[in-house]
Amino acid sequence: MSSLHKSRIADFQDVLKEPTIALEKLRELSFSGIPCEGGLRCLCWKILLNYLPLERASWTSILAKQRELYSQFLREMIIQPGIAKANMGVSREDVTFEDHPLNPNPDSRWNTYFRDNEVLLQIDKDVRRLCPDISFFQRATEYPCLLILDPQNEFETLRKRVEQTTLKSQTVARNRSGVTNMSSPHKNSASSSLNKYELLPNGCEAHWEVVERILFIYAKLNPGIAYVQGMNEIVGPLYYTFATDPNSEWKEHAEADTFFCFTNLMAEIRDNFIKSLDDSQCGITYKMEKVYSTLKDKDAELYLKLQEQNIKPQFFAFRWLTLLLSQEFLLPDVIRIWDSLFADDNRFDFLLLVCCAMLILIREQLLEGDFTVNMRLLQDYPITDVCQILQKAKELQDSQ
Template structure:
């Protein structure tokens, strides 16, 4: 470990060790990258995402309260409905008088069950292929949810719901318009079969934990529920918390991820709501803002893109909606998120990063079909730079390196 790295760790520990964390100092430190050592990144993210307060004395009680609250969510939205489903139709009287699968009543328990299954199937499809180039999400977690996996429990878990659903032969997709599409799946291949293998009873893979987080979020937020792409937001958060070197915090990665994800979604959820696209808080406005910023930064490239009729929707939509999580390897995403979360105007900063990606090496930009392509040098470059013209401050984003990242794949 270099002297500089040890010095940075000491700086973080000093700021985080104060009775009241100085948020300005913490933001300045985090913007240049957070060391993995000692769980610093996990702690800093929880503060920057407003999960933990600045007063250290409140941390223990708040964490205990929030983790108990999450356990209550599990009981109310997975365990109790699972018990109710197991008891539905156990007698002829239940089927004919109380409720039955064909009951059109919107308050019918079966109706709610089937609607939840549509959401669950899409979540399940997306989380199984989360970061397929990494083994992490397919591996079993060291801390499975005993509340769910207790062998003495006789209720329908999410895993059983997916396995037993009547729609398992079809693909269900919900887009940003709120439209649910049902289509026949592609022919199975050896790879696709392997993708859907599950672990033995009593174990669960990390992707199953992510699935549960997204399902609970969808249940608590019916106005938006689940939209494809949310899995790419929660993935880096969960990975960071689930690899925390502090075993006590790692054990509660699921609950902590849920609340941090919820807080982050409160800031970006408008990107996932199509009816808000053309409003000032919508994704269309933000995409146009990328081009207006690019025009100030690099008018030559801006005119080149305009000349070729390349709309920002072709590339900026995914960049902004998914916070660049699909444009870089996971270690790079986590490093960029250090700066993104640390900046008090984080989404103005995101626009600057997008412009930096465009202007980094103009010669490497190519347009194929409806996708903007870059040469691989951009992703392997030791630094990604942009200039914040309005504030006249030069922002430098070093791509994750050994000491700064510490992100293990």
């Protein structure tokens, strides 16, 4: 480890041990990348995403309260209809029509259960193929949900629920840009055999199952947006970061902590996922056009070239912006980019500059290429050095 790197770690530790965290100092340090040693990134992300407050003294009580709240969500939202009464000693004869699967009332628990399954099947399909370039999400977590291990709980695992249902999943608001390719070329290179999963024994859970549960609870608590394809790519890097932390306590509670950090992050970017807001000033169309207007200001020649070829920003920037570049780079590089994005005090304005930098860094290829070549470049971005991209984006920011 270089002396410079040791110095950076010490700088973070100095900021994080203060009774009240100096947020601007933490942002400044994090913007240049958070060291992975000592669980620093895990802690910094929790602060930057407003899960932990700036006052250190309140961390323990807040974490305990939030983790218990998440356990309550699981108990209330995943136990299937009828089971709760069985747990309370209610016999089959005492089950009312309200509890019957054929109850036509649209608000009955069984109808809700069946509607939930339609969303669950889409979530299940997406999380099973999460980050196929690494094996992490297919491996068993050291900390499966305690409700599964408790013999007193008739807790239904979502994996089993998916296996048992024969419902056809409805299409859930897919890519609205007109481009059907939502997957990354990097990730497409993974073996197609990933569809064949090794079943884990009872009492064990794969990491993708934990992510599935997080997304399901989020969809239940946020019916206005529910689940939209692509959210799995947002929650994946968060959960991976928390679940691989060297601190065993952080790892043990990675599910609950990820849920609340994901919820806070979605509160800031959820407009990207709401189709009715696409053309509003907070919607994704406005942000894509902002990438082009920034490019026009920074590199008019390249902007005109893309305009002449009728390469619209939604052909590539839709995915870049909506998924915070999580499908354009490999996971360690995505995490490094997110250090800078989470540290941005203007909350993702820097992302627009990163997208603009990505275009400028391949300007010579784009100026020489025709429509087909350029579309391939933009949908399979060729530069893998994210530090180079972030440095260029910072130059653009400083020149404004």
